[in-house]
Amino acid sequence: MERGALEAKVVERKQRARRVGATGPQGGARALAAEEADLFDLGGLETTTGYVMRRAQMAIFGDFLARFAELDLKPAQFATLQLIAANPGQNQSAIGAALGILRPNFVALLDELERRGLARREKSDADRRSHAVTLTDAGQSLLQRARAAQAAQEQRIREILGEEARESLIALSTRLWRGLS
Amino acid sequence: MERGALEAKVVERKQRARRVGATGPQGGARALAAEEADLFDLGGLETTTGYVMRRAQMAIFGDFLARFAELDLKPAQFATLQLIAANPGQNQSAIGAALGILRPNFVALLDELERRGLARREKSDADRRSHAVTLTDAGQSLLQRARAAQAAQEQRIREILGEEARESLIALSTRLWRGLS
DNA sequence: ACTTGAAAGTTATTCATGATAACCTTTGAC
DNA sequence: GTCAAAGGTTATCATGAATAACTTTCAAGT
Incomplete structure (x- = not known):
């Protein structure tokens, strides 16, 4: 899939969902209720932590995709760049594990970053099995721009929730992540 | 993949990740730091709303899988049952849209619930294009058990965060979900 | 009544992601 | 020196999300 089309697709998707929700099934009293509530009775799902967090996370993901479309970075790629920048010279396993990415899947991810000249693998002479991973200059500068885009997203969240609530959410x-792991 | 194996796999997965994180790359000073911090510098990711929410959501998801293994229900299936129960007689599109599931993908999901005798499609005579979806008695009673399992998960979260914080997180x-949609 | 555009459901298909198994090389411990 | 284990890789599979295209039915307009 081409990259530029991604943002458009996400937006389109959202519009469709809203349209369906607003239109409602077959008219009548229920449709009115749905229109007011924006969607109908969630039957307890609205107080289910997992469900609401998933929906919120999906919304953030969609917003991210739009913001990072011109940088051509997916969430996992951005996170990887961040982690490499903060821990230059680490090997793949360590970085992948810290992100919760399985080693086999991290290979292709890194391959792509390397292909685009953003990251580099260097054979470690301390342990010639492992590859020390670092960012290239291009990787550094793309990361700078990515951080700006990320700051903009954080700002958007700040506008929606307020700064205090945003920090609270984080x-x-x-705490929940650590507590459940 | 067989169902009973799922829980075991999730747990196993977690152990491996922790093991790698604790073991660290090539010993030495860095490994010690990693052991203390449980993992190394996230380079800003720890204050990125999307990242921490994703990790938390993944953790909840894993916990859910374990709890619902014996009921053989995935999150999307549980949510679907809840929504049908709260809105019996709605058509597929409406329910799918409310859950953010695309109509083509909702077909197989419902097929499976129907195959297991949990839900039913009935041709609506008001609009013979659409199918009114309802739960069977078996669906109702499975949903009861599922709600108990879900309550247990919520209780677990309550133990980790406290009730006030849990409600706050929800x-x-x-708010974020609605604000970003 | 007839035509036509759109909605509901479905099928087939594609793509991205997560996960497993198996393999090679290198290391470190015995 | 041998051998178990770690780091990296490949191949492969299951799953979920997404698009296109088709059928049936409805509803609106003429």
Whole structure:
């Protein structure tokens, strides 16, 4: 799939979903209720932590895709660049594991970053099995731009929730993540 | 993949990730730091809303899989049952759209629920294009058990975060979801 | 009544992701 | 020196999300 089309697709998708939700099934009283509520009775799902977090996470993901379309970076790629930048010279396994990416799947991810001249594998002479991973200059500068895009997303979230609530959401998510792991 | 194996796999997966994280790359000073911090510098990812929410959501997902293994229900299936129960007689499109599931993909999902005798499609005579979807008695009773399992997960979250924080997390996630849609 | 555009459901298909198994090389411990 | 284990890789599979295209039915307009 081409990259530029991604943003358009996400937006389109959202519009369709909303359209369907607003239109409702076959008219009548229920459709009105749905229109007011924006969608109908979730039957308990609205107080299910996993469900609401998933929906929120999906929404963030969609927003991310749009913002990072011109940088041609997916969430996992951005996270990888961040982690390499913060831990230059680490080997693939360590970085992949820290991101929760299985080693076999991390290979292609890194291949692509390397192909685009953003990251580099160097044979470690301390342990010639492992590859020390670093960012190239191009990788560094793309990461700078990516960080700006990310800051913009964070700002958007700040506008929706307020700064205090945003920090709270991060803290709670982190606690839950650690607590469940 | 067989169902009973799922829980085991998730757990196993987690152990491996932790093992790698704790073991660290090639010993030495870095490994110690990693052991103390449980993992190394995330380079800003720890204050990135999308990243921490994704990790938290993944953790919840894994916990869900384990809890629902004996019921043989995946998150999307559970959500679908909940939604049908709360809105009996709705057509597929409406239910799918409310869950953010594309209509083509909802077909197989419903097929499976129907095959297992949990849900039913009935031709609507008001609009013979659409299928009114309802739960069977078996679907109702499975949903009861599923709700108990879900309540247990919510309880677990309550133990990790506290009830106030849990409700806060739900409220913030919902606000963000709505705000970004 | 007749035509036509759109909605509901379906099928087939593609693509990205996550996960497993198996393999090679290198290391470190015995 | 041998051997178990780690790091990296390949191949492969299952799953989920997405698009296109088709059929039937409806509803609106003429």
